[in-house]
Structures are given as C-alpha cells and as structure tokens.
Amino acid sequence: MSDFVGIVIVSHSPNVAKGTADMVREMVGDEVKVAYCGGNADGGLGTDVAAIHGAIDSVFGAQGVAVLVDLGGAETNSEMAIEMMDEERQKAIVICNAPIVEGAVMAATEAAGGGSLDEVRATAEEFLS
Amino acid sequence: MEPETIKALIRRTHEVILAHAEELTDLDQAIGDGDHGINMKRGFDAIAAAADAIAELPCGKALEKAGMTLVMSVGGASGPLYGSLLMAMGKAMPEAPDSVGDIAKAFQAGVEAVMKRGKSEGGEKTMLEVLLPVATSLKDAGALDIGVLRKTADAGLASTKDMKATKGRASFLGERSIGHLDPGARSSALLIHAVCDVIEGK
Amino acid sequence: MSELPAESSDAKEALASGAATIQDPTGLHARPAVKLTKLAKAHDATIEIRAGEEGKWVNAKSPNAVMKLKAGSGEILFVRAQGAQADEAVKALVALIERDFEAE
Numbered sequence: 326m327s328d329f330v331g332i333v334i335v336s337h338s339p340n341v342a343k344g345t346a347d348m349v350r351e352m353v354g355d356e357v358k359v360a361y362c363g364g365n366a367d368g369g370l371g372t373d374v375a376a377i378h379g380a381i382d383s384v385f386g387a388q389g390v391a392v393l394v395d396l397g398g399a400e401t402n403s404e405m406a407i408e409m410m411d412e413e414r415q416k417a418i419v420i421c422n423a424p425i426v427e428g429a430v431m432a433a434t435e436a437a438g439g440g441s442l443d444e445v446r447a448t449a450e451e452f453l454s
Numbered sequence: 455m456e457p458e459t460i461k462a463l464i465r466r467t468h469e470v471i472l473a474h475a476e477e478l479t480d481l482d483q484a485i486g487d488g489d490h491g492i493n494m495k496r497g498f499d500a501i502a503a504a505a506d507a508i509a510e511l512p513c514g515k516a517l518e519k520a521g522m523t524l525v526m527s528v529g530g531a532s533g534p535l536y537g538s539l540l541m542a543m544g545k546a547m548p549e550a551p552d553s554v555g556d557i558a559k560a561f562q563a564g565v566e567a568v569m570k571r572g573k574s575e576g577g578e579k580t581m582l583e584v585l586l587p588v589a590t591s592l593k594d595a596g597a598l599d600i601g602v603l604r605k606t607a608d609a610g611l612a613s614t615k616d617m618k619a620t621k622g623r624a625s626f627l628g629e630r631s632i633g634h635l636d637p638g639a640r641s642s643a644l645l646i647h648a649v650c651d652v653i654e655g656k
Numbered sequence: 657m658s659e660l661p662a663e664s665s666d667a668k669e670a671l672a673s674g675a676a677t678i679q680d681p682t683g684l685h686a687r688p689a690v691k692l693t694k695l696a697k698a699h700d701a702t703i704e705i706r707a708g709e710e711g712k713w714v715n716a717k718s719p720n721a722v723m724k725l726k727a728g729s730g731e732i733l734f735v736r737a738q739g740a741q742a743d744e745a746v747k748a749l750v751a752l753i754e755r756d757f758e759a760e
Binding site: 337364365366367369370371372373374375397398401402404405 | 525572
Binding site for chain 3: 351352353354430431434435437438439440448451452
C-alpha cells in the first residue's frame, strides 16, 4: 500500500518504539505502514543507524516516509540513515519536529486520510502549536 | 600509508578507548545518559574486528570504512559524529598524503562534517572544543609538532569544564553541566593522543 | 438544523448539517477523535464540527483541532459540511457519534 505516507518511529527504547507503533495501529488502523526501531545492537538504550535505515526501507512508498524521533541521538542517527538512502528517496523522507507518541498518532491519522508528506509533517508538528 | 601503520592506529585507538571506557561512562553519567564509554567501546571493537580488511585499503578508503563501521555499530549520537569525522576525512584525503597540509585539509573537512552533523559551531561544550583547535593548529603548522598537538587537545578538553552545555543531552542540565568535562571532548582528546602515540612510534 | 456555514448563501454546492450527543463517559478522547477525523477525511467535502451551541467551528479533518475540542460526555457535537459529499459526510459522522464510535 504505497498510496499512503509511511511512518517510522525511532526511540532510544525498544519498548517505547514498539508501544508507540502499537498505539498508532490501534488508534489509526492498519492501512498506514508503520515501522519502528529502538535500542542499540546490544539491546540497551540507543538508536542504530542500520536499524533505522532498514525501518525506513520497509515502509518506503510513492508517498514517502515521515520519521518520528525522541531524544538527540535518535535524530542524529535518523539523519545519517536518511543520507545513506538514494538521493531520489532522500527527498521523500522527513523527520518531524514533534513529540514521538503524539506526533506518530497525528502523522498516521493524516496519512490514513491520504495526506501528502508535507501535510503529514505539518499535522504532526502542529500538535505543540 | 602502510597497512601496518593503519593496523597500529586501529590497535592503539582501540586500546585507549578500552582503557578509558569506564572514565567516559562516568563523565557521561554526570551530564549525559551514561552510555558514551560503552558506545565508544562497541564502535572501536567493531573497527578492531575489521582491522585486516580496513588496513588493506588506501588511506582515504580506510578512514571511510572505519567511519562507516562506527556509524553502523555505535548506537548513540557519537556513532554518526565520529563516523562523519572519519568518513569526511577519508573523502578529502589524497591517495598518498605526503604533507602536514594534506592531513590538515582532510582533518578540517572531517571537523566541518562534525559541525554539520551536530549542528554546532563550537563553544557549546562538545567534542568540537577539542577538534576545532586541533584543526586550526594543524592548518597553521609548517611541520608536524606532536607536542603542540597534544597540548592543544588537552587545552580544548580543559576548556569544556567551565562551559555550559547547550547541545545534546547535557543541555537539559543547563547550569548544572558546568564543572564537568564533556565526555565527547574527552574521547576526542584520547583519540588524538592515541594517534600521536602511533606517530611517535610508541 | 439552522447552523449553516456563513458563506453558504451564495454557495451552489450542497450543504448539510447535523448533530449528535457524545455518549462516552470520558468524552471525545483521543481514539474517537482519530476515528472521527479519519471518517471526515474519507469524504469529499469541507467538514466542520463544534462542541455545543457556543463552540467554535473547527476543521473535522484536523486531528489536532478535533482533539483540542475536548468535548465532554453529554455534549452535543454539531456537524456541518459543504461540497460534493456533504450529505454523506454529515450522515456518516452523526452515525459514528451516535453509535459511540464503535465500528459498524
């Protein structure tokens, strides 16, 4: 289903990442593709560029991907993962400046309504405004 | 660059990170999330494990591969930061670097990549407090002076103690970050000393 | 209902409106707000809702706006729509509220 913007959730904690994705699926439904990753290679707190890259890749479609992150390193590592994508793809991936849980639900709701990548990002970022 | 030199650099940086992992973690526990030691150890373990493959490459490619290894293994912000440093250095390094100028140019490119990745210009209690003055010192040096490099790195590190963090996790502490050395600056200084050790043949 | 969009007088497009009472004891909380937004987005119409007679009309397709209504249990949600699917949209949204946001 590449008709909808895909959502990627990147948290330092695997449990937060999975919980956020579960919440999105339960509240918004299954039509929007949601991928998540959290924790470092040893299973501790952290974020892993390879895992983020894989998560983005798994939901990438014609409408692009919105990424929701938690603290510092999650954003830095997500930027790195995006830069490792094909240049064409990079243009269709955005990191939303929004709280991870609320932003993910808002982004997915907008995506499920057929919103464009810009609209999805705006809806996620609007939450705090 | 000789494969043996690359191997020696990998061995020495790995040793130094292992020996100081606990110290880095302690520093990070004071002002960050306490994972800097373990993250750096994981990254340099991964480089050490790939030492043979890295050492076969020309100098620039070896740096790029080492950087990518850090990016893929560290699992914290230090992975992309150090990874960007090495990858950008590698890209800017001539096939056969033969002067301090070549090294200085490559190092400058690496530091600029860290600034871009970390969205910092320096002065914010980060690894840049060590990297920036070292880059300047290399650029201005006619000949390689290891003593000056070591002193520059140490002075940069020391300067972080009285700085207030405005970047990264430590920035949440604001004023309370004052009085602690920055763990990223400490690891940068350690790595510069490790490279100096190899150049001096230690 | 008498609540029509202000600009409706010269509009040629179909207009529709309706209302229903929120039954959930916790009011229009996050999950129903998402359901309402999703349903609104599925219709080709400009759709607005408000909580109570005095409430401010907000875009029913904006999850942020709908959640910020903080409409409580027993409050009446007013729905108005304009556009090709205005009728269907109002009927569908009113039905959703009336069945307490349960799936059909």
